[in-house]
Amino acid sequence: RARPWTRASASYARAVRARSLSAEIRDTEDHLPELVLSADADALADLRDRALAPLRTLPAASARRLEETLRAWLLHQGRREEVAATLFIHPQTVRYRMAQLRELFPDLTSPHRVLELTLAVGLRTG
DSSP states (O other): OOOOGGGHHHHHHHHHHHHHHOTTOOOGGGGHHHHHHHTTHHHHHHHHHHHTGGGGGSOHHHHHHHHHHHHHHHHTTTOHHHHHHHHTSOHHHHHHHHHHHHHHOTTTTOHHHHHHHHHHHHOOOO
16 A cells, blocks of 8 residues: 655565565565564463463374464364365364363463464464
């Protein structure tokens, strides 16, 4: 989107930051979430560490499986059939994993918690 010339330095700074994320980015407007989240990489790392801390109590392979299930569950807003199709698993497996996740994250119905977890698992850097 066109900006007034008085905002040229801000537009340039945004373009430089976008370029640092990926050389493939051509239009920053198409990558606003990534730009917002990359504005403070330390804060994003801290958010991920805090939000996903319960997964660190598990063996690495289990934690990875549950994180991938959580990501799909958030993406598909809890629709089990879609989560199962995305992960190439049986819907009953989704139910089992979600029971495990609800034990680890008892507040999965909290909008604030859902936002935190979505930010933590939704966008990957590097």
